[in-house]
Amino acid sequence: MAPSIEPCLQAADILAGCAMRFARDGKARKGRIEKPLREVFHRMIDTGNPMQATGINLVMSTCLLETLGVPHIPADFADRMFP
Secondary structure, three states, X not given: OOOOOOOOOOHHHHHHHHHHHHHHHHHHOOOOOXXXXXXXXXXXXXXXXXXXXXXXXXXXXXXXXXXXXXXXXXXXXXXXXXO
C-alpha cells in the first residue's frame, strides 16, 4: 500500500501569498485595494512591533509601500535619529 499524500501548507506560505496579492493588486490599481484584503494586510503588519524587532518580515520597496498607503519606517530613520 502506497503512503497517502497529505498536502501541507505552512503559515508562511499563506502570509506571503496575502502580501503578494496585496502588492500586486495595489500596484495594478494604483493603491485602490479591496477593503477585506487591506484589513487583513494591516492586521499582519499590526502583529509586530519594530522597536522590539517582532512581527512578520515582508520585503517591499519604499516606493511600493507609499503607493499602497502602508505606514512604514523611512529608510533614513536611523540617520535622522543618530546624526
